[in-house]
Amino acid sequence: MKTDIEIARSIALKPIDEIANQAGIPVGSLEHHGKHIAKVDLSEIPSTPPSGKLILVTAITPTKAGIGKTTVSIGLALGMARLGKRAVVALREPSLGPCFGQKGGAAGGGYAQVLPMEKINLHFTGDFHAITSAHNMITALLDNYIYQNRNNPIDGLSEVLWRRVLDINDRALREVVTGLGGSVNGIPAESGFDITPASEIMAILCLATSLEDLRRRIENILLGYTKSGTPFTVKDLGVAGAITVLLLDALKPNLAQTTEHTPAFIHGGPFANIAHGCNSILATRMALAHSEYTITEAGFGADLGAEKFYNIKCRTAGLSPALTILVATLGGLKMHGGVDEKELKAPNVEGVRKGLANLDRHIENLGSFGQTVIVAFNRFATDSDEEIEVVRAHCASLGIGFAVNTAFSEGGAGALELAQLVVDTIGREPSKPLTFTYPLEASIEEKAQLLARKIYGARSITFSAKAKKQLARISTHGWDRFPICVAKTQYSFSEDPTAYGSVRDFDLEVRDVVINTGAEVIVLVLGTLMRMPGLPKSPQAQRIDFINGFIEGLS
Structure with a gap:
């Protein structure tokens, strides 16, 4: 064939x-x-x-x-x-x-x-490129805001949550330090890259129900927290219109x-x-x-x-x-x-x-x-x-x-x-209304428990200290009404990618929580899953080429 x-x-x-x-x-x-x-x-x-x-x-x-x-x-x-x-x-x-x-x-x-x-x-x-550009444009504008307000005791940020994205598998970029080389290059800070499909902009584009809804969601993206502990969003940055323009097509x-x-x-x-x-x-x-x-x-x-x-x-x-x-x-x-x-x-x-x-x-x-x-x-x-x-x-x-x-x-x-x-x-068989796994009114912990028990067959699900810190913020700001989106291995009901079959009665731990206030979902990260994949020993790129006027190696 x-x-x-x-x-x-x-x-x-x-x-x-x-x-x-x-x-x-x-x-x-x-x-x-x-x-x-x-x-x-x-x-x-x-x-x-x-x-x-x-x-x-x-x-x-x-x-x-x-x-x-x-x-x-x-x-x-x-x-x-x-x-x-x-x-x-x-x-x-x-x-x-x-x-x-x-x-x-x-x-x-x-x-x-x-x-x-x-x-x-x-x-x-060019959709993926537009999403990548929109995401990283927010990053650049946020870095500039931090730089321009570096001596402002009121408007400065105490914590930045927003990372970078790239539509390439590159494990070396999972954790990086930016702003090196002196003050002319910005303020040194820890950052990192996720792959573009993990971008909140991607989720927003896919969950938006109209252009107006896209703009509203972009405005609500949580970028970090001010020195007073107030959430800082794209709306506060004043660039939601510019980001929306990048995503019109x-x-x-x-x-x-x-x-x-x-x-x-x-x-x-x-x-x-x-x-x-x-x-x-x-x-x-x-x-x-x-x-x-x-x-x-x-x-x-x-x-x-x-x-x-x-x-x-x-x-x-x-x-x-x-x-x-x-x-x-x-x-x-x-x-x-x-x-x-x-x-x-x-x-x-x-x-x-x-x-x-x-x-x-x-x-x-x-x-x-x-x-x-x-x-x-x-x-x-x-x-x-x-x-x-x-x-x-x-x-x-x-x-x-x-x-x-x-x-x-x-x-x-x-x-x-x-x-x-x-x-x-x-x-x-006439279609029936959907029955959801959890009510939106439940807390994030309750939603996670229901999902873990009903869908994964887990005995328990717990939260790390880092995750609990995020849960407290979610509750304080009323974001616990959002549905949850679990990030875990695709190869098992559990968080162990080698546990095949129909495993039950295992324990799960949420090691991190990512708050997507624009996409309006709370991402729970389980196990060792990386939001920036790495390349295999023999990547498909070694077999992709342009030969005699034809692209080869794609499947």
Whole structure:
């Protein structure tokens, strides 16, 4: 089979005007970025709630190679189109860090991709650069404020919380000292870099419901505290207008196409292990307004991405999915069944059976939100029919719909079974209101306890001394009404990335708390998770090149 990039190059793309016409978007609402990509004006989002059906794609706890949610999401849109349904997929934008680090790309795979994949995986429409620039512009303006008020006993800051961001994996920048080289270069201070998907600006862009809401959220960003202990925000800095201006174009959703020319909105890109892991509310609403079925995904396993999709995104936007799809693979099930990671492709029926406990936990968790759940089995060439039948029979015993997906190798034809199951299930089982894990009125500690017990299966969750200091501030200033966003490993229900399967009755500790008053979420950092990833021993960048007029090495 051809590589992802070879498949992408083999497909003759349609002009983006034709793709927009399919979705009922007038050409006058497009801002063209070449022939095959366009930004869409926010006027295409209706003021009344759109009538389209929202479908969430999530997954069991992933392996390091992933589970294939994006491929399933895109494949489902292709399958829906083959059934004669108007379907649109709404996805996050890839980050340069993972593209040049471990993954090589994040635009789907095989014959289920969003195109042009080279541009989507690289600079695309410049949204990530705009977010990086806006974030670091705040940093520069804040540093200047501190420098200009260094001798002012009233207006000076006693503590700075705002860091820097870069959309590159660079472990050396996690902790830095700025302002060295004499007073002409500023005031020496400790700082550090997070990756751009962890930026609060990224979260704000994805959670904003309008341009006005974007401006309001930017104003409310907490930068630090004055010498009197008062919170100091972007509004106090007086630059919210300037930062909003930098994000005017980035706020508009991006329209592209799939390998079978169905419309695709690609906008925003927070990671689910360090942020809330969903594409923008604006892109989702726009997709819902221009389709019968909108398919979207939430990053990593359902304990991270799906939980945040419901408790944060849906609660903020007033969304409620008609159905949730849980993606599983034999490799993932075997890993959770105790099979060595080097042996995941070899047949092992017993390993699959043992790994079903992880699938069951996620089904149970998704059911706690009131969601109707079906399982999409993402099939690989090495999978045996006997092993697949074990999973199918298990789902049948639970009364859970099951479909095999082969969109990677067959495009929309390989997702017809899944597409028909989705249509039939939604038609048979009316959607129910979401049930959230915790009430917003609860304290941050209470929210954390409910989430840890109900979703992770933990025995307890405690807070470090550093985290408790932040909790006191949160309570004092009334920020405890915000939802929580847990930053932890994606490879386990626990904070131990090697604790596979369906672990329970473990202890968790929140080692740090990040207060995002603009995004209106409280980030709880667990375990050793870093908000700035490092590069692997052999980064994908070593395989990316421009050869004979073509980009190679992206996937």
